[in-house]
Amino acid sequence: MSTAADTLRPTKTTGAASDTTVSIEGLQRHFGVGERTVKAVDGLDLQIRRGEVVALLGPNGAGKTTTLDMLLGLTDPSAGTVSVFGEKPAKAAKAGVIAAVLQTGGLLSDLTVRETVEVIASLHGRDALARVPEVLAATDLTAIARRRIAKCSGGEQQRVKFALALVADPDILVLDEPTAGMDVNARRHFWNVMRADADAGRTIIFATHYLEEAEQFARRTVVMHRGRIVADAPTAQLRANLGGRTIAANLPALGGDALVRRLTETEGISDVRVDAERVSLRALDSDAVASALLNAGAHDLEIAAPTLETAFTALTEN
DSSP states (O other), X not given: OOOHHHHHSOOSOOSHHHHEEEEEEEEEEEESSGGGOEEEEEEEEEEEETTOEEEEEOOTTSSHHHHHHHHTTSSOOSEEEEEETTBOHHHHHHTTSEXXXXXXXXXXXXXXXXXXXXXXXXXXXXXXXXXXXXXHHHTTOGGGTTSBGGGSOHHHHHHHHHHHHHTTOOSEEEXXXXXXXXXXXXXXXXXXXXXXXXXXXXXXXXXXSOHHHHHHHOSEEEEEEXXXXXXXXXXXXHHHTTTSEEEEEEOOSSSHHHHHHHHHTSTTEEEEEEETTEEEEEESSHHHHHHHHHHTTOEEEEEEOOOHHHHHHHHHOO
């Protein structure tokens, strides 16, 4: 017998259409009226394909959470459309095709970890109930399955929410600050599970304030600012687009001023700055510039590749 989830999940066919999981076009969400209108989301266009791991980044107020709320069917758009496998988000969520781990939303403190997962699994049928042991193992909860939620730490409760999202075996998993409260080992285990799920075809969309998390685990990064997308690219490409590596060195005792002028006028070098006796710059050919600095008597040389944090700051500082 087919279920609602079966009707939404695409068949394993080839072609671009079957690979598109999320489609967002002209999406807007406004709050207030008249002069007090706040454009939380202001014209988003976004397509996400099966198996992608997408990080949604942006400063507070960028519109990330509002976008996720509309993707999950928790909030209706003011304009534009958002669809999951061509259907409305609320229908996809009800069928278990899309699930989420959100910052908000509490757990029943009197239930044990296992009972909590089993209650939610029962809403999705026999197959979900049969997956409970597997899900507890994947979320590293087996050892505390009999522990009451009230006795769980914040990080452990976050892992319980993760288990609740996985038990329906969703095609798309939406995560809002998913590792908040987890220790380093729990965060590493969490992302190992996410990477394996993405390799198996699950689509992962997550918002995080841990820039290093996006840098290490997201294959694609979407940067939002003031309700709009200001960058959307593979994470490595986003870093590379900054234009070279950063080089810093202490200037030589003699000829430092002349060296700085020469660097400023050299093609392929930008953002030359001097702080005390230390010069920093960005260079397309870092090896050549480093050699020139050392030959001129500079010392204590440091070379750093562009980071996602640098890109994020450059894109959102205005």
